[in-house]
Amino acid sequence: MRVATVDGLVTLYYDGSKELFNRDLELEWIRACQRTVRRDNDIESLNLSLECKEYIRQRLSWQQIIVVDGVTEIPAKTFKGCKNIKRVIFADTVTRIGMVAFSNCKSLQHVRWPLNLENIGERAFSNCNLSSVFIPPRCQNIGDYACSLNDNLEILNVPQNTALGLLEITGSTKLAKLYMKQNVPGWWLTNINFGNHFDLHRICSSFEPTLEMILDTMKERGGPKTFKVENNIGITPSRYLKENPYAHVKEKEVIEKYILQMIGEL
Incomplete structure (x- = not known):
């Protein structure tokens, strides 16, 4: 050593x-x-x-x-x-x-x-x-x-x-304060693992989220505004993506490509 x-x-x-x-x-x-x-x-x-x-x-x-x-x-x-x-x-x-x-x-x-x-x-x-x-x-x-x-x-x-x-x-x-608001055992860990509502949360906090997966989900859920939707403990997909050490894609990059796709540039 x-x-x-x-x-x-x-x-x-x-x-x-x-x-x-x-x-x-x-x-x-x-x-x-x-x-x-x-x-x-x-x-x-x-x-x-x-x-x-x-x-x-x-x-x-x-x-x-x-x-x-x-x-x-x-x-x-x-x-x-x-x-x-x-x-x-x-x-x-x-x-x-x-x-x-x-x-x-x-x-x-x-x-x-x-x-x-x-x-x-x-x-x-x-x-x-x-x-x-x-x-x-x-x-x-x-x-x-x-x-x-x-x-x-x-x-x-x-x-x-x-x-x-x-x-x-x-x-x-x-984290305990966020959890106690829900009063449901284990909800602080499980709430983004289930339900379509938290698709983008799951992707942004997953291991090596891809640009393609994020873009597809954004189209289904309503565009860039979905980055600001809080889960049941108050964390947004934007925060997950920013903090996720395994994420090689940035939110700015995602939004730019989404807009270009919407106006037919891609």
């Missing part, structure tokens, strides 16, 4: 060759923090071993994690509590993310998900700062509370056949 500066961020290239989480040093750190009245828990001011100080310094220095090609699993607790990580970029070889793997990464805003991902462990991304999550289509299971306590989470798009754990959105304030 090596560390370098990429896009202005201190970046760890994770190759799985070393166990990064140390239970004993974590306990030493936690106990030292509990004994002090200082709220900033400054490393140098705490009664810690030199080994523990270096361990914590390293974990707090990382701002970006790039998981290199060939890694298939992120073990449990690997990056737990690394509060300055802003971005995680997974290689597509990753199939499993262990429980609590990125829990309490409070600055984490962006995740580039692995296309071959099959399992996400319990609380894997609990207490992060994610605003939108688009789970790749091969994912089979998402553990309990995997995306809980993400205060800014508004979009959690999960494939229809993915098995979900308990109370996925507990403590994720924005």
